Amino acid sequence: MKLATIRTDGGHAAVRVDGDAAVEVGARDVRELLSEPNWRERAANASGRTHRLSTVDYAPVVPEPGKIFCVGLNYRNHILEMGRELPEYPTLFAKFADALIGSRDDIELPAVSDAIDWEAELAVIIGTTVRDAGLDQARAAIAGYSVLNDVTARDYQFRTKEWLQGKTFEATTPLGPVLVTPDELPADAEMTCEVDGEPVQKAGIGNLVFGPAELVSYISKIITLRPGDVIATGTPGGVGHARKPPRYLTDGSVLTTRITGIGELVNTARGRK
Template identity: 40%
Template sequence: MKLVSYRRDGKPGFGAVKEQGIVDLSARLPQIADLASLVADNLALDEARRLVSAATEDFALTQVELEPVIPRPNKIICVGINYVAHAAEAGRTVGKYPVIFHRYAETLLPHGAPLVRPTVSDNFDFEAELAVVIGRGGAHIAPGDAMSHVAGYTCFNDASVRDWQFHTHQYGMGKNFRGTGALGPWLVTADEIPDYRELAIHGLLNGERLQTGQLSELAFDIPSLISYVSQALDWQPGDILATGTPSGIGFKRQPPIFLKPGDTFEVVIPGVGTLSNPVADEA
């Protein structure tokens, strides 16, 4: 299934994409509060699959305002320097442990919404990533059991304000400007992706491919990342794990390429989807 969160007539909802429309699961499963609650409940997910297979669309995709797949995740865990080629272009080496940083939910925006270039910087860069959505939470998860905690996958753009990122060696501030973390357009459930390592990822700026990678190239794979974080923090349903970006980012190019108003950046992951966002200056 392809699952979405949205607003329709000002009211939040969630559903499944079918053809060019949405099957309204929030109406059919009123006991389920939101998409994070749905992916935490295997029985409800099975019921959703049955409902979707038998239903026709309730309304068109164009009749809703998409939200980030999980609008308010409890946490967003991001991984830096997780492709060897990206580490090389950044002048870094992959270490013994993953580079972990965090995003705030308030920085997220959905497919189609403008990425916001801040007033304080024009060093606004793109990072195409595969994001994992956690279904079953837990702590001290063994790598061999980690994939059973995955609800599905979506696209993520970890757009970064580079000069602010390097104000100090703790670069979280440059990763947490308002309106810079695009997530969507939908969650593809894990049963639709038998092996995430077979996925490719591309980043396109105004239609030109600048980033490309294979998920088999991750220095720290998804099971090891889920396990590593779970030693410190309990994963919660709906949490997001952003797995890192491949090489080709803008600020390491000669000359650098930064996002500017009028641009459009796309994260393309065949089998998962295309996340597309224009760029606008902060009002």
């Protein structure tokens, strides 16, 4: 099953994606839907207002997550290209909801940075409240997966040893277009990223150092995870900052982030006006 949050005249609506149609399921957004214990049955059986998928305006699949955890250094090739050692534990940082945009929205280039980089990522979306989870419980707590690009201001990121300030600039992080439940996501799904049509990143989502269930288990020992919380699982090699010379997004750059079995984000970088 595929779920999305779309923008409507009245605000937002959670929808089930069926082929070329988006069917409203009676919740304001995907987070509200996931907060209901029977969300799977409700979404599967809904028969609300129907929209042509080609005309919908996607909001972030979870517009206002309670928490957004991000994982750094979680693909072997990216760890090596950044000159670091393989981690013993997940490298965690946070992002805030104001950073999120929809799958076709413009990326707002910060006026204070000229080092805006791309990071294609698989996003995990939590569907059940979970705390101190073992791997089986953690796996069962995953509602589904989505596509995220952790667009990063590298100059701000490396001003200090803490990364958050470079990771959560407002209106920079596309998330969507849909949530795909685990039963529909191929284990060998491939993630790619393109800048102006040029491939820059490519990896199988199974090549993570710490997989989704391990991350949910680890984070749940720190804090309770709740429906709609998001975990961005890390990026593979190919980021612009590691290139010689470095390459960054500029006004008009088109960033395409795709995971087979989920969908794609197509976002144009725009300078603030």
